[in-house]
Amino acid sequence: MSTATTKDHPHLAAEFNRDEPRVNWHDETLWWVRAKRDIAAHKLPEWELLRETASQIKFNVLSNLSTYLEQFEANATKNGIIVHWAADATEHNQIVHGLLEQKGITKMVKSKSMLTEECHLNEYLKEQGIDVIDSDLGERIVQLANEPPSHIVLPCIHKKKEEIGDIFHEHLGSAKGESDPKILTETARQHLREVFLTRRAALTGVNFAVAETGEFVICTNEGNADMGAHLAEIHIASMGIEKLIPERKHLGVFLRLLTRSATGQPITTYSSHFSKPQEGTEIHIVIVDNGRSIQLGREEFRNSLKCIRCGACMNTCPVYRKSGGHSYHTAVAGPIGSILAPNLDMKKYADLPFASTLCGSCSNVCPVKIDIHDQLYKWRQVIVKEGYSPKAKTMAMKAMALTLASPTLYRMGGKTGRLVFKYVPFAVNNKLNPWYNQREMPKAPDESFGEWYAKRKGAKNS
Amino acid sequence: MSREKILAAVKFNQPAAMPLPDMEVLNKLTDVRTDLVSKYKAIATAGGSFVYEVSGFDEIKTIINNEFKAGVKIISALNELSDYIYAETVKHEDGHTFADVELTVLRTQLGVAENGALWLTEKDMGSRVLPFIAQHLAVVISKDDFVPTMAQAYQTIGDADYGYGSFISGPSKTADIEQSLVIGAHGPRSLSVFILS
Amino acid sequence: MRVALFVPCYVDQFYPKAAIATLELLEKLGCEVHYPKNQTCCGQPMANSGYEHLTGGCNNLFVDNFSGYDYVVCPSGSCTLHIKEHLHADGKEDQATEIRKKVYELTEFLVDILRVKQLSASFPYKVGLHHSCHGLRGLRIAQMSELVAEPFSKPAQLLDLVNGLELVPLSRQDDCCGFGGTFCVVEEAVSAKMGKDRVADHISHGAQYITSADLSCLMHLEGILRRQNSDVKVIHVAEILNNSL
Incomplete structure (x- = not known):
């Protein structure tokens, strides 16, 4: 499993575990989020039916995905949105760069998009001379620290406030030694407000795209996606092909599950539905495959594409909690990342399906009922058979x-x-x-x- | 063309058609329309909103006048609150000039009891950025405009045609630093909800 | 009722007392217990490491040993689950299917099949109950904390029948102990940390014993307790239920 070039999960996890008080802190912080999820879920007697319904909707989506994609494209186009298709990460990055180049834009603000992490968009654009600023607070922090996010919902959950204080002191001029989350957040607010007001292009992710209406939905607590998108001339939304849902009414199922599962809130502060561009502005959607259609063809693993990126499997995973997101050396960490990553590169990520005790907690917090731990077991069999085992x-x-x-x-x-x-x-x-x-x-x-x-x-x- | 390549691969690899679930059971289970205002109030308050039950617009004006200094920039989308800049007269092209807006006041016809969310479309906003760029946001809703859950919310929205719409459930917030909740991330530092009786 | 006793390999080799207690308990409860002597292992250590394709020999042997009984009972949730989910044998698939249906973990057998409502066991100690993940989420011998569903616990239900025994509450009722088969050495750092944290939870709630329906978890927790020179001991649930019966 281990290769000379990349450190694998056991090694990275062992490094993380050298500082036991920090492991305890990390573990307890995430367990607290899991506990909040439990409280939120238990407030809904219909919770399990809701999960089952969401799961069935997603199965329907996967089984009709080509139709829904075409339907979405047609309706979005009718709404005045410009749709692009990218077969892989490179094409996605080129499309985004092309759009900026056309308009002569060299600075862009970006809200959270794990897809762009997967595509390494920031690095690519930097090489092309484009300045990208992440506007989600957690993402901005890891960007300034020159690190990838360690969690898909809580990007800097591995960082202590004192460390964030040091980063802000160095880059944003906050007082030395300042570590009060309120003051640090206010510092970021002032800094990013200036960014929002001056950027002509905004890139966002997509939480859900509705085939029936051609609209897409973005969920944030901070309001950063909206601030960026509404103040820019051009809004680029990057989405994986699996983000589709059939009808608008199905949002009523997913929006009830997403944030309760993620953070225990009943809903995010903002659930914004983008249907048409504001007059005089443009909305572009880049629909990205990047291996997803291959995963769709893997019968045993296709339902990993049901994922709505809530992060609940990470918060509950004892291995994630005690090894940290970076030990997974891939954009999407934790249990879900461990069943997604081998599809992209089986050799590089051969260690990840083994970074689990198969305890099964992930599958049971999953709001769309992905059989994550069973897939980890199945990936192990595939990895061994393909010869990626020592x-x-x-x-x-x-x-x-x-x-x-x-x-x-x-x-x-x-x-x-x-x-x-x-x-x-x-x-x-x-x-x-x-x-x-x-x-x-x-x-x-x-x-x-x-x-x-x-x-x-x-x-x-x- | 990647489009054709992707669609062909998806079509080839997708499993046999599976049906959509029946949503009726869920919809009925959740359609409990008692105490919606008090449920809303409890949830929204827990989410950081300030909820006021008011008898009329004069009461709203009084509250706004108490909470905000005279002379600050307030934009209102309500005819009944005409002392302020009227949202219909502002242009979204001027979005960047809203940076100094202290308060945006909007009207909604749909609130959700289970999560404190208020549905606002572009029409209600005047300009999309207004509910986000203002330092504070206030939303007026009638006590009869609440539904129990998101299931009923989308039934109410139906196939409405909007360019943009958002469920807003509280002030802008973040817990990205050590999971400490901080109100006032990039958007409004407060959300006041006025429930008209 | 003809019951075949399935004793997992590591129980046979390292924890014979748990297997003896299981045997005696079942006999006292009226079962005709057989121990197929050519049994070895369920094959899980290979399968969970990605080598399920090497378990054919184990599977064949298992089918030969365990066909033809009314029930197969095992003092391990994990091994039971493996048989239930993965036992297949070329040319003997009917027998394998039959076994998959008839295999029970001990506590679920006592509660669901024998319907045990009373025991004359006594164990006057404070006991922490560790739910093994495979027993809990695989076999569902107790309700997991992830689901919005009625709580229940078959092992706890049985332990409640034991005189003098006090079950201590836990801060995390069903967090994994970190054993995980070969995970325990491949991911040594995380495995040990998970085990240390579970042990600490039990100790902080005053447990004198940690019990479980799975000895693999207990072996791991015992390794940590002994390294810490702790007075807290591990004990298989069968040994408690069989104590002074």
């Missing part, structure tokens, strides 16, 4: 399979010091064994159950 592991597994398939070999192993378990790593009584770093080995009893049973009077040996 050779030593394969050898050990083969030996173990042989032993466990033979009662004789199994019993022999047991009698000679429970040797059968030399293939089960946790049982190797050796200080080089990772099990032993922080845990004792189980004590071997005098006899196994099988041995005890054989001596038992009246044993019903079968």
Whole structure:
């Protein structure tokens, strides 16, 4: 799994765990968000029916996606929106750059879009001489820190306020040592207000696109997407092909689930529906595939495309909480990221489906009922079969399979010091064994159950 | 062309058609129309909105006059509140000049009890940026204009034709710094809701 | 009622007392318990590591050992779930299907099939109940905290029948312990941290024992407790239910 060039999840997670108080802080912060989600969900007796309905709508979307895409394009076009199609990240980035170039725009404001993270748009535009400023507070913070977001909803959840204070002091001129979230937010407000008022182009993501009406919906708490879009001459909205929903009324299902699942709020502060451009301005939509149509063809993994990017699976995931978003070395971290990323690059992300205990909490908080943990299991099988598993592991597994398939070999192993378990790593009584770093080995009893049973009077040996 | 390539790949890879679910059960389950104003009030207040139940526009004026200094720039989309700049007279092309607007006052016909959201379309706003760029936002709604959940909200909206519309449920906020809730991110620092009896 | 006892490999090798307690408990409750002696392992260690294709031998052996009983009962939620979800055998698929339907984790067998309403067990200690994820979210032997649904817990229901036993509340009732099969060594740092945090939750609520329907979790938690020189012990739920019966 590990390659010489990229550090894999176990290594990055181990680095994260060197600072245990920080791990505790990270874990507790995210658990708190999970707890808020629980409270919000429990206020709706119909919650599980709502999830099931959302899931069914999304299944319908995936099964009619080509029709809905065409329908959306036709209706959006009728509304005066200009629709573009991008097969991959490069084409997406080129389309965005082309639109800016046409208008002679060199500065753009951008609200949250995980798709642009996936496409590495900021880096691309920077190379083309375009200055991009992220306007979501969390995204602005990680942008100034020159880091990627570590969470799709809470981009700088890994940063402490004192660190943010230092970043703001360096880049935005806040007082040295200032770490009050209120004061830091006000600093960003003043800084970004100036940005909103001076940028001619705004790029946003898309939460939902409605095939029936050609409109799209963007949800924020800060109002940054609206501030950017309404003050710009040109609004570019980037969306993956899976963002479609059939009809406007279905928003009533998804908007009830999205924010309750994400942060425990009943709805975001702003749920803005863009249907037509404001007079004298333009709206462009870039519809991006970038591997999604391939994932759609993978029967076992296609329903990962139901995802509405609420981040609930991350907040509940004990591995995410205790390893941090950056340990996933991909734009979308956590459980959902671990089933999406191998589709894009199986070799590079071969470690991610193994960064889970398969505890299944993710699948059960998921508002659209994606069987995330089952897909993690299935990805493991695919990754091994495709040869992206370490050779030593394969050898050990083969030996173990042989032993466990033979009662004789199994019993022999047991009698000679429970040797059968030399293939089960946790049982190797050796200080080089990772099990032993922080845990004792189980004590071997005098006899196994099988041995005890054989001596038992009246044993019903079968 | 990527368009054709993408559509062909999607068409080839998408599974056999699956039906849309019946939404009736959900819609009926949630259609409980008791105490909508008090439910709204509780949720909106928890979300950081200031909710006032008022008997008429004079009362609204009094509250605004108490809360805002004389002479600050206020834009109103209500005929009944004519002391202020009338939203219909402002042009969205002038959006950038709204940077000094202290208060925007708008009228809505739809509020949602379950989440404190108020539905505002471009027509209600005058200019799209007004409810966002103002330092403060106030929205007037009649007590009879509340629905229980988003399911009924979209039934009410139906197939209305709007260029732009937004559900606004409170003041602009963020919790991006250590999950500490801070009111007043990029948009209004407060949302006042006036419920007309 | 002919019940085949399925003792997972690591229980057989490291925790025979839990298997003995399971056997004795089932017998005292009137079951005719058989122990197919050629059993080894359910194949989960390979499958969860991505090598399900290597489990054919294990599966065949399992089908040979466990066909023809009224029930197959196992003192491990995780291994039970693996059989329920993944047991298939070429040429013996009917038998495999039959076993998948008849395999039960011990506490669900006691509650759902034997309908145990009383026990004369006693265990005068403060006990923390650790729900294994596979038992909880896989087999649904208790209600998970993620769902908006009626709470229940089959192991807790049984533990409530034990004299003197006091179940302690937990801050996080069903957070994963971090064992996860080979995860425990591949992701050692996270695994150990998860285990330490679970242990701390139980200890801070005064638990003297941590119990579970899954020994794999307990083995991991025990490893941490012993490293910390803690007085808190782990014990399989069968050993409690069988105590002084």
